[in-house]
Amino acid sequence: MALFPMFVDLEGKHCLVVGGGAVALRKARSLLKCGARVAAVAPSFVPGWEETDVRLVHRPFEPEDLRDAALVVAATDDERLNRAVADACRDAHVPVNAANAPEAGTFFFPAIVRRGPLTVGVSTDGASPAASAYVRKTIEETLPGDWFGEVIEYLGSVRDDVKQNVPGEHMRAHVFHVLFEACMERQRPLTEEEFRAVCRAAKEATE
Helix, strand or coil: CCCCCCCCCCCCEEEECCCCCCCHHHHHHHHHHHEEEEEECCCCCCHHHHHHHHHHHHCCCCCCHHCCEEEEEECCHHHHHHHHHHHHHHHCCCCCECCCCCCCCCCCCCCEECCEEEEEEEEECCCCHHHHHHHHHHHHHHHCCHHHHHHHHHHCHHHHHHHHHHCCHHHHHHHHHHHHHHHHHHHHCCCCCHHHHHHHHHHHHHH
């Protein structure tokens, strides 16, 4: 089955994690990094949850917990419970990921690599989490360090400036490309003086 990769904005959205173990905690932390408001429901929680901003509900899962949830992760160590949660989510038309029973869910939780605004998601359609972890690690080792994320953030911050001052789509595309290469060469964002000089040279080269 060929899945379509799609990135979803979870900023400020209510997400529910069912389970209080280490796997559930790891997935809750991933959701928090995306700006989601996360609640977790389970009879008990392993150490580490108290260090997060997750709202903890100390009791078994109830179908009413799905109310207003934008996304659900069923991550208990009980496969039957995970399937039951997934079934309830399907009935309520709520996207759900089910640990230990991926086919019961409606989406897979990818292995993620981040560099600032850059997000790379890796999935094997639930066939092999080990393979996903291997590919994630390979990508992580191949990408530049933290400065790469800073460069991407910087390039996003100057987009409006370039659009306002560089005429023509073709010339703007060239300027964006040259700015990226200049940042990569320096392994950092440009200073204001460097930015102006690079833009000026790029424009002159296309005129």
